[in-house]
Amino acid sequence: MEHVDTANPYVVFDRVQKTYDGEELVVKDLNLSIEKGEFLTMLGPSGSGKTTCLMMLAGFETSTFGEIRIDGVAINNIPPHKRGIGMVFQNYALFPHMTIGENLAFPLEVRQMGKSEREEKIRRALAMVQMEAFANRRPAQLSGGQQQRVALARALVFEPELVLMDEPLGALDKNLRETMQYEIKHLHEQLGVTVVYVTHDQTEALTMSDRIAVFNDGRIQQLAAPADLYERPENAFVAAFIGENNRMTGAVEEYSEDKVSVRLEDGSLVQAKNVCASGQGDQTTLSLRPERAFTIGNGDSQPVNCFDGKVEELIYLGDHIRARMNICGHDDFIIKLPNASSKLTLKVGQPVKVGWAAEDCRALDLSEDGPVHSD
Template sequence: MRDFVQFSGVQKTYDGESLVIKDLNLDIAKGEFVTLLGPSGSGKSTALMLLAGFEQPTSGTIRLGGRTLNSVAPHDRNIGMVFQNYALFPHMTVAENIGYPLRVRKMAKPEIAERVKRALDFVQLGRFADRYPRQMSGGQQQRVAVARALVFDPALVLMDEPLGALDKKLREEMQVEIKHIHGRLGITMVFVTHDQDEALTMSDRIAVFNDGRIQQIDAPAALYERPANQFVAGFLGDTNMLPGEVAGEEAGALVVALKDGGRVRATAVDTLSRGAGTLVSVRPERLAVNPAPETPDQMPATLVETIYHGATARMIFRLGGGTTVAAQLRAGSPLLALEPGAAARLAFGQSDGRAFALS
């Protein structure tokens, strides 16, 4: 069911003038894990709050399983919610916290006990039933929050920056854990984050938001490899932007005369005519340093500095016209022995460069 969750022409304004959400159209399939990704103020969290029922759309329609939700109260939507601050009741035990949605639904005590036990076992917290939230680590509290969101078998689970308060190692562990939970249950999940790595790790599809609109929605690899515009290319992962002018076409490739001198070939994303200004996007890991002499379209550069990141290192270069670019290499590469000030040559293939019209 491709349109299990459906936003149709949804707009949202708080002041009657500026739109926080601008004509949102989004379909999410049953069982899909979709991440809403974007910077602060882009509209992603507002979209989630509209789906949860904590905000109402100014115009447009939101549906879940074919049912229009616009006038349905949050507690009647059959949606589980996981918040960044966990929102656990401090005076309740873990078991009582997880059982709360079931008590609100007036389920029988034996069924509540069975469901809570099953949920605790599912998130591997069976022995913590009688503890209070303050007696648990951040990661354990997050598991309790996930269990509470799942215990009543919701049609949909929403997660609003749920890992933002965790340290890097625990955050990465919880990313994998939530991904595994989704895989085991096959439940539909909508996840909000501003963390690009998190979105790439966890999602079936990512909707990239900016200025109240979805800029692009696609599978993680497609978004990273084939960004639809400058914003997506720059926001999702790191990229270099090389300014230039379209010099023509050659064997299906766009030939760009760089501001820094030299020519490169790239794939045109926008319609670009000869003489038009352009920005060529190329990822740091696709930028070859001192390639074979016969490699075409090499750019002379000077090494500025090398930054060590453990498994990888970033080499920062300055091109002839002053543009700064980064190349990413694996630790241990002999190229990392180059000293600042050393002359180098940089190159990339046509498929690795994407040319955008100047915005």
Template sequence: MQLTTEMEPLVRFSGVQKTYDGEHLVVKDLNLNIQKGEFVTLLGPSGSGKTTCLMMLAGFETPTSGDIFLGQERLNTLPPHKRNIGMVFQNYALFPHMSVEENLLYPLKTRKISKAIAKEKVDKILSKIKLKEFAHRRPSQLSGGQQQRVALARALVFEPQLVLMDEPLGALDKQLREHMQLEIKHLHEQLGLTVVFVTHDQSEALTMSDRVAVFNDGVIQQIDTPHNLYEYPANSFVAQFIGENNTLPGKIQSKEQNTCQVSFGDGFTTRALAGKNLNSGDKTQLSIRPERVRLNSGHLNLENQFNATLHEFIYLGDHLRLRCELAGNDQFYVKVPVNELCPNLKAGDRIQLGWSDQDVRALDYL
């Protein structure tokens, strides 16, 4: 028997395509492996194909071509109720006429699990989500966050191989949403769950995931850890979609291994990390995160230094966003901690900006 260093994936999409009208592909040649115990988020704008992928995995949609596997089992024609998959929806989908306990017992009854074992499983999961004292309440008597925890518990109570979550926190306010992100992540770690999570919220994806698959136009643009997506975007779309980002159009003057010299604006040049498949003479889009740009004295030891005009201060509590004009771009932003900003600065001032070679990337031109 041949030994392999990689574990067999729990979920496998192999050459999957999906069209609804026979002409336009919503999902294009998807190949994706998800390991047991991973938390993988499908992230992208509306219409990018992420939700369609989740619905095909759940069994509510059928691939036009290609195969989907859960372990060794091909799922293409298997009905949803036979897939041993838990599902959490944005609208909770709880039965309003049933108590919390009855909602949790329901998936166990449909699987013909004995009453004694079912009651034990429900009590255990209610303790996990800290809602044991609410067992006999109806969903309408719970807060939004409590209802979401019940919906999550119902997806977990029968111990599925896989849990799918479709924008499950979209209806919650910001503070509760952030609390639930951590709560779901902790449950994932404690119970060893395998989770496929769909969202269009990039900060949510970065907070919760082991890996994130960034979708656009039916294609995964990059699948990677949150850190690598943010620090090493594969292309301009990923750089723009993940986090805040400044862009400057330019042209590659020279290239050496993974770095290049780029001209931009009127006579400006910078060193940058070079993206894939770029060569001397190519158009490029420079990508610089606002927090990596240094202002005035902070730029002194940096390789790249420029003059800019300060147009606007945007106060955000712990930091300020400064809107500047650099090389013809009047939407160039710098993030500065409140206590580090010179109090004498005002709109209209000429300022100096700088950044390190390692913090600017030359990517494909959009």
């Protein structure tokens, strides 16, 4: 067996581009390295290029320019069935005329594996997804969740080192989807395989991934661990796409490399951490997570950002109250108040002071109007 240098990335996209019509690039000069054993999620809205990247890695699409390598070997000209990659799709792609056992046997027969070895691998793969008792049933006799478990077992049965998943949980209901997220995460930890996962669901990406590549317009906007993406978005698109986000636009009045003062359209002056602003007079979008803002009572110390507001709406969500406020000329400013607090005596129409720390508010590039939806 050849010695594999684990210091080198396992999957590499090297300046990869893709166009279908010869004019418009759906993937633009993509450079991405994925480590062996990593769970990397490609996240983005429809048409952002994430699925095209997965299909080029699988071999179902060909890159127009650039090179894709697995374990140091260029795979551009290797057909899909010779890449040794496990695949899981949203629609399960099980053979309806075969039993579950026969579905799992198929990739092993293609690899000309002996009968006893096949049976042992099938038994082990079904045990991994708690489906041992279903080997003799056909797909039509199973629920959607059971079929997805079988599709997962079939992708893992020949023990590939790389597994690609394209929106695999998209057809499942919310509770089952959440259960399967944890099951796939635990299987990944247990097996140590490299997983490249595509979804438009940000919660799914945050739950499962070691790192997330956020795609938009054919490019990776940011590549980082889940906590980094949420806490430290590098541009307005990422801030809006990952989690809920208060956005306010204004002009930079005082500038330094670390901090800026931003004059909002209603005249309010906000202190913020400088991420993208390059100088005085720059237009910028401020990003603030709803859980980072807080109400200020009489006698409380005031943070550097402190503004008068009014409660517009209160929604009880069990573990927290979602308060919509009118602040700094915005009537859609959201604060999340934890339900552990004894201070939750807010009423609609009540005037209230609201504050937040300068380092929790990020000055980003000027975003387009309107929220970014992940569906």
